[in-house]
Structures are given as C-alpha cells and as structure tokens.
C-alpha cells in the first residue's frame with residue numbers, strides 16, 4: 028500500500044474528459060491546448076497528448092515544460108516577459124502572446140519568426156470571483172481599446188481572449204461570444220487565429236457539447252479564424268483524489284479527524300476561494316476533516332461515513348488536480364503528497380515521492 032498522503036490520478040476518470048475534448052475538436056474544428064497553470068503533472072501527458080493539440084502557458088518554465096513534456100502546439104503567454112526570458116521563450120514556443128501593446132512594442136521584433144498574438148480583454152467575464160475576474164476594474168490583463176488594438180495590426184496574427192471562469196452556462200457563453208463578434212468582429216476578421224481561453228466547463232455532466240461545437244464552428248467561419256480553446260479545469264476535472272490517513276480523533280463538542288495532510292499546503296486553491304473539499308458524504312457518522320498544520324483554519328470540510336472513523340483509516344478527497352497540485356507547498360514542513368497514477372488496467376504506480384531533501388532544497 029502506498030504511504031499517504033498522495034495525489035492519485037485515475038486515467039479511467041481522466042478519459043471521459045479527454046474523449047469530450049477530442050469530440051469537440053472534431054466537430055468544431057477548434058484546437059484544444061492544455062492550460063498548464065491549472066495542471067502541469069507531466070507523468071500523464073503521454074496519455075493526454077492523443078486527445079489535445081498541445082499546451083498553453085503563463086511563464087517561461089511552463090512554456091518549456093509544455094514543449095519538452097507534451098509537445099504539439101506550444102503557446103507562450105506571460106503577463107510580463109523579462110528581457111532575459113524572451114529569447115528562450117521564442118525558442119520553445121510556436122506562438123508568443125503578449126499581454127500588452129507595450130510588451131509587443133518591446134519584444135515584437137524578437138518574435139517575427141513565429142506566430143505572435145496579443146491578449147484582448149473584452150471587459151466582461153463570467154467570473155463570480157473578484158480574484159479571478161480578468162474584467163475587474165483597472166484589470167492589467169490585456170488590451171481593449173480599439174485604437175490600441177489597431178496599433179498592433181500587422182505585427183500580430185491572432186489574439187487570446189480569456190474571459191470565462193467555470194462557466195457551465197452555454198447560453199451565456201454564446202451570448203458573450205456574440206458580443207465579441209459585434210464589438211471586435213471587424214478586427215478579428217483581419218487575424219488568422221483567436222484563442223477563447225479557458226473557463227468553459229464543457230466536460231461537466233449535461234453540458235450541451237454539440238451546441239458548443241456548432242457555436243465555435245459558426246464563430247470560426249464568420250471570423251475566418253482558427254479557434255483555440257485553453258481548457259485547464261475542464262480537462263482534468265474529477266480525475267484525481269488526494270489520499271490521506273487519519274492521525275488523530277478529537278471530540279471537543281464536534282468530532283474532528285486530523286489527517287496527514289493540509290488544505291493550506293496541499294489544496295490551497297480551496298482556501299483561497301473559501302471553498303470546502305469534496306469529501307465522502309455517505310452515512311451518519313459526521314466528522315470535520317482537518318489538516319495537521321498549526322493554522323487554526325486548516326480544515327478541509329465536513330464529511331459523513333457509514334461507520335465511526337478509526338486512526339489509520341484512509342480518506343479520499345475528490346477533485347484534487349486543478350490549481351491544486353501546481354500550488355502544493357512546504358508550509359509547516361508537512362510531507363508533500365506523492366503522485367500516483369492509476370492506469371486503465373487498474374494498476375497503481377507511485378511516479379513521484381517527496382522527502383526531507385526536497386523540503387530543504389526548496390529553501391536554500
């Protein structure tokens with residue numbers, strides 16, 4: 028038995044997402060690039076590669092990882108490229124996407140040999156979270172002024188428009204795409220490609236995938252562009268669990284199970300967005316599942332089990348891939364979860380483990 032804590036990526040749960048992506052590509056003509064900011068766990072890239080066109084990135088290191096470990100089309104976007112990064116970025120990318128006209132002015136000459144794009148901010152989004160809202164007041168993410176976009180003409184051949192966030196409402200997606208067509212269509216028609224970014228929850232149960240495919244195809248035909256999507260969360264949703272063990276049981280008016288993990292260190296995104304973990308909810312025995320750091324609020328959430336918990340029991344916490352493995356950290360020096368992969372034949376293999384040497388090496 029693998030020692031907890033570890034993340035367990037289950038290819039059988041990843042496969043349905045991959046198959047939906049492949050179907051969407053096929054039906055719409057859109058290309059799909061994995062957003063590495065969401066999920067960069069490269070030991071499963073061999074498996075994902077058959078269903079996706081490549082990767083998109085938000086830094087030089089993600090860009091390089093995409094080029095070296097995934098292959099295919101490799102988009103490089105950064106909110107701010109540095110002078111010492113741009114030559115390497117051009118080496119690894121087949122498209123560089125600048126965040127601002129200033130960055131295009133500064134580095135555009137360097138990207139002449141490859142496709143070059145600019146981030147377009149349509150000034151609306153579907154984000155319910157201020158923190159993740161690219162259309163927040165004074166957003167630094169992309170250009171929206173038509174006069175400034177026109178100043179990029181002739182130097183770019185595409186744009187990236189990321190404005191969705193966990194959007195499972197097709198009608199809203201379609202209506203907002205119509206707004207983009209109306210407000211920016213004339214400009215988009217001068218380009219070769221448009222990336223619509225990520226944030227479309229099209230692998231979720233009940234999502235009208237055929238309608239999305241038709242809508243993307245209509246957009247692509249009307250604008251005369253190759254459409255790209257940049258799924259992060261949609262690609263890996265529900266594919267991965269965090270496997271933990273109970274270390275202690277406390278009853279201080281509420282039953283609490285302390286586990287060998289930490290929401291702060293191993294599922295930080297939940298804490299940032301004030302969400303609770305997806306925990307077992309079967310039975311009548313209720314426990315608060317809490318982490319082992321000294322942070323008072325290191326609490327995964329409430330769970331229900333069909334029998335009382337005992338020390339050593341294992342618990343699976345669902346949906347532990349997106350914005351989770353990429354954010355794991357060494358807070359409190361808690362052992363970082365290993366990474367295991369369950370193959371389609373059921374075999375589970377530990378592909379990476381972390382120990383004291385990794386902790387020490389990360390800090391000096």
Ligand SMILES: Cc1ncc(COP(=O)(O)O)c(C=O)c1O
Pocket residue numbers: 062064065189191192193224225226227257258259260261
């Ligand atoms: C530019 C860009 N593309 C793609 C994504 C992936 O979004 P999601 O994981 O919601 O699909 C993000 C999320 O931050 C993004 O900023």
Ligand SMILES: NCCCCNCC[C@H](N)C(=O)O
Pocket residue numbers: 156159160191192193225226259300302350
């Ligand atoms: N589940 C809580 C909201 C998560 C939001 N994800 C943030 C990343 C996203 N791709 C973005 O910033 O647009």
